[in-house]
Amino acid sequence: MSVAPITLVCLSLATLFVAALPVSLYRRLRQPLALDWRDTIAGVAVFAFFAAVIERALNDHVLHGNAATAQLMANPVFFVLYGAFAAGVCEEVGRYIAMRLIERRAARKPNIPADSAAFGYGIGHAGAEAWFVGVLVQLQWIVFAVLANRGNLDEHLSNLTLDSVLRVHLILSSLSPLFAGVFAIERTAAFVFQIALSVLMWRGVRAGWKGILPLAILVHALIDVPAAMYQARLAPLAAVDGFYAVAAAVVAVVLFRTCRRKRRVARAA
Template sequence: MSVAPITLVCLSLATLFVAALPVSLYRRLRVPFALDWRDTIAGVAVFAFFATVLERALNDYVLHGNAAAARVMANPAFFVLYGALAAGVCEEVGRYIALRLIERRGARKPTAPADGAALGYGIGHAGAEAWFVGVLVQLQWIVFAVLANRGDLDEHLSNLTLDSVLRVHLILASLSPLFAGVFAIERTAAFVFQIAFSVLMWRGVRAGWTGILPLAIVVHALIDVPAAMYQAGLAPLAAVDGFYAVAAVVVAIVLFRTCRRERRGVSVA
């Protein structure tokens, strides 16, 4: 089998776009919002540990390691509930801890926009997700597609089982320009949501509101419900991606207006 050249080009462009998104946004906001690179590194570290280590370990135990839990998760409703809450709890607890530490550090200039810490952290958290969940995965499929077009794929997959090799071929056969577009939309929407979660958490932390953590968990879980429904076979991909595209545009507009309003208020003061 082979992957059409137009599909490879579209997938490569979409991957490059997602890869450049956090870098370009950080460079764009670094001066006007006085971003601190330490906040961004904290965001990367939190996602790497709480999402890729803790959450994956929890999922492996609940979905595979514990027979009783796995039987419960076979019910689509319980799977959706668990999937949404697991991501919300793991990521928001990590975000809360990091932003509390950043707030206690208190080393920011008095004239700097207060949301700068949240934006810097959010770019790190969202950028780590974009790279770990999106860019690195798509790079693997691009490499597989190139190998398939050269006729060398099966040789490079010789250490895998027959079922795994067949799965790779099936996924490659499903790749298309539309898939590349969907990938770019999904990762961009997730990027916007992660920054919005960071601003929400930061404002709650700064206000000293104890209810911000449970609120953030609930909001994060609600955003993850459509994706979990798709994974459980309860919702079509087109509807889920359509919802995320519209929601991301709305959230981005609100985020832009609120952060710009605060920045103007600081600059006038």
């Protein structure tokens, strides 16, 4: 089998776009919002530890390692609930801890924009997700596609089982320019949501509101519900991606307006 050149080009462009998104946004906002690189590194570290390590280990145990929970997760309703709240709890607990630590340092810098730390952290958290969940995975499929077009794929996958090799071929056969577009939309929407969640958490932490962590977990879980429903085959991909595209656009507009309004108020004061 082979992957069409146009598909490879579209997938490569979509991957480059997602890879450049956090870097370009950080450079664009670094001076206007007085971003601190330490906040961004904190965001990267939190996602890498709480999502890529803790959440992944929890998922392996619940979905595969424990027979009782694995059987329970065979029910689509329980799978959706678990999938949504597992990500929400792991990531938001990490975000909350990081924000509490960042808030102590930010208190010594009263002249910076109010949401500077939130955006700095959010870009790091969202950027890490974009790379770990998006860029690195798609780079693997691009390499597999190139190997398939050269006729070297099966040789490269010789250490895998027959079922795994067939699964790789099946996924490669499903790749298309539309898939590349869907990938770019999904990762961009996730990027917007992560920054919005960071701003939400930051404002709650700075206000000293004790309910901010449960609220952030709930909001994060609600965002993940459509994706979990698709994985459980309860919703079509087109509907899920359409919802995320519209929701991300609305969130981006609201985020831009509220942050711009706060900057104007700060300047007037």
